[in-house]
Amino acid sequence: MEYTTERNLGPQPIAALMGRHGLRPHDIVAASSEQITHKMVSRACKGRKLTRNVQFKILRAFNTATQQEYALKDLFTY
Template sequence: MAVRTFMDNPSDTRAETERNFGPQPLDALMLQLGLDNHALVAASQEPLTHKAVQRARKGRRLTPRMRQRIADALHRAATLKDARPERPWYPRELFNY
């Protein structure tokens, strides 16, 4: 009996590729502002986990609602750090998918 692996089916690799988009603009912006994952979690007024922020930075696909939560938390965290942005960031500016 042959054991099937993930790589046996090429269509599975396409599905995996569509979920991973690589480092996002969010990651570069957070580094520029000197913010870590905890800063966003602490600043968020809605439920947000460290795992969700890490997934966002690495480019794993998130729901539109979660992308908005992260954008809101980033704006609030930057404001609390006295790096007040001119305007709130939109999810389309923070994510390239």
């Protein structure tokens, strides 16, 4: 039996929320006080599996950019 981890989980809610707020990956990176990259944000939107640490970095940056309080479950389905 071969064990494989699914890494591509399909479009995530963060992509729709970014569209609703008119945000692009650069806006999230610019709002972050932590070190995140455009590639991390793009992967988050596409559904590429991210580490929990990166998910929280993106969550904090997203909350700063939107000036609202979202939870991790609002941005990611995994």
